[in-house]
Amino acid sequence: MSTPRPVDLPVDLIVCHGIVVTMDPQRRVLADGAIAIRDGRIVAVDDAATVLAAYSASEHIDASGQVVHPGLINGHTHGPMELFRGLADDELLDDWLQHTIFPAEALNVDEAFVRTGMRLALAEMIRGGISTFADMYYFEAAVADETARAGMRAVLGQVVIDFPAPDNATQGEAMACVDRFVGTWQGHRLITPAIAPHAPYTVCDAHLQQVQALAERRSCPVVMHVAETRQERDECLRLHGCSPVQHLQGIGLLSERLIAAHMVWTDEDDLERVRQHGVGLVHNPQSNMKLASGIAPVPAMLSLDLPVGLGTDSSASNNALSLWDEMNSAAKLHKVIHGDPKVVSAREAFEMATIRGAASLHLENEIGSLEVGKRADIAIVAMDPINQTPLASLYSALVYDTKANDVRDLIVEGRPILRHRQLLTLDETQIGAEGLRARQQVVQRLGLQP
Template sequence: MPIQPAAKTRVDQIISARWIIPVRPRTVLHHHALAIAQGRIVAIGPRDEILDNYSAAESTTLDQHVLMPGFVNAHTHAAMTLMRGLADDLPLLTWLNEHIWPVEGRFVSPEFVRTGTELAIAEMLRGGTTTFNDMYFFPEAAALSAQDMGMRAHIGHVIMDFPTAYAANADACLQAAADLLPRLRKLPLIRQSLAPHAPYTVADAGLRGTRELAEAEQLPIHMHVHETAHEVEEALALHGQRPLARLAALGLLNPRFLAVHMTQLDADDLRICRDSGLHIAHCPESNLKLGSGIAPIVRIRQQGIGLAIGTDGAASNNDLDMLGEMRTAALLAKGISNDPTAFPAWEALEAATLDGAEAIGWGDLTGSLEIGKAADCIAISLDHPATFPVYDPVSQVVYCAGRDQVTHVWVEGKIRICQGLAMDWDASVLFSRAQNWVKRIRERDQNP
């Protein structure tokens, strides 16, 4: 009697590619495939082995592509996409005090946040970002936008002392966060953090309240810190200590703290970072554009401090392009250290994916292609004049590829971008809604 072939395991889909970069382990797999079921990766192996052992209703073959984890944008203000290009070529405090904060005071609302965040999500998904870590007003609107458009988001509840359109003071911000936390926990693509804006906008009482709520709810903290030399100088004058030392004394620093920017670090600051186990979100293009300084990422890495990459908001970057941000980070590190081996391609790729996921507490689910993790993955075509020929696909992704080469994006196994086209939204509708806000903002500038 002939031996019957073993039945194949049924999965939802199989994705095969010329190259797979799982990020962890640090290797390149040639002619391999992923098997995906219920949004999770259930097998990774040579293409023929996967096809011999699994059957799927849906299969995607990517003969000239890299398949890799989606990018994790570790710091955004997504809704500020509506202010892209509004006030350029200005120092940070001038930019904030004379342009951004007045516009926010007049226009920011749940509707504003919803429109701006949806526009940002469209840009990020199209460029291969599958997770973003946000900090802005009306966080429920941002969370609902991400959930509806199928993007993973870590939503920060902003805390500030001075009155805004969102809340009257830090106490009101903390109360709003406490009230909203249970509702957002019901959204499967959303996790949350507390986001005190900066040491210079939140007094000790608000920071203590942040620490207490974070401890009670087991939440990470996401905060701008040491963004400019002026911030550090002002802190020394007002508090007699540098901002990081103040935050450490208040008990905020731990492995669940994400410090954004960190352009001004001395040896004591680096020691505090190392000893506390905090992570840093490096936003090189925003820092360069605002003239804020350059984070010393070579020294940060030498100290073993976790380093992620973020774009910041489109009002100061002016894009949300993680491929571009990753390349800038790698090249900037080499340039300022006079060392071409500083921050090599693999380390830059890790900072833009797995290290970013770990920095926001999501390394268990995303940031690498591993069995059991979510199928948050992207395909980048290397069959393109900008990336051909291919000797090392990791180098091509980091140093050559543009976001126009991102052809497919999956979040939790669901296709969001296919052959460069959005599956879940109409760009013309997003543009029309955004243009209505642009008209109102322009009228404000002409009639302040």
């Protein structure tokens, strides 16, 4: 005999009457659905009539005619680099890094810069329906503070790199800094602190092994760029006689802690190795296209059922933090190079931005779908703007038609942080003005024409 349903059970918030795209294992879509939320978690997802009969809430969000879906997951970015948006477009990664970005960072990046840039990034991501992101940068404790204040969820990697960085002059200082950072933030309901070795070619093997030892001791993720360019792959072959992935395996870096961004220059053997070790992967189609880095073998990753998500990378290499743009690009890029419109379907692209993206960050038990027990991270997207009219089939509309501006509401951990396109936790006017002032300083210090 089944237990009778509780009637009028109090909850904090009910989102009702939307088209609910759950991304649960059955990929259920509820034509007139509702979600009940208590203490930041989902307690019911069902038809609106069923949920409204069983639960009562002090606050309701009516999503009639709109799509309700899991908050999007930006698997790879460098938020504070918003202030470098468009600073050196149309350059190869190595030139871009060595001649523009590293010098610009040396001249400009301090804690105030990081906070100002991060607030811009948070505002842009919230407006675009992103509820969780993975970041790697300097002064990551300041990033964590700004992110928690804005009410967003994130995996935040404090960068370690083998040259003097804006926040730590030596590798020893950087490792001590990460240790403090992880110790301070671990256990926070929104923030997962992590260690972020920049890349295998900017951090030596001995230091990478120290990174792995710290990650094991602290039980924290490792966020890293892996196999981004042909130059990186060729140099690794020359120095070590194997691919970057094989090399990382050899020194003990492949594990369920690793979140590997890019994975462009990888082959079937590399993918089998990351599969065996449970590595999370993040595809950054727009950044890879803009820097002409190459095209990651995403159809092969999907056919192996690997946990691969989508990332924007930074605004200096993209130039926007929109997962809608990334989904659109991911779905099209692989079709054209394979000569096959069936590879990376709209639904697969949407999965990469939600449930598969959650798995890439090793957070699939907490986020990425609208299921009972998961965190209440929910986006509501208008389906009546002119760019959506007439409405296509659901996943096509979401991936090919929807723009970041179409996001109406965003809820993270049960708390609305965007309502009717208004930011509730950030002052957009002030953030914009501070961002402009900081950019003027960047331009002056680099001796560029304004």
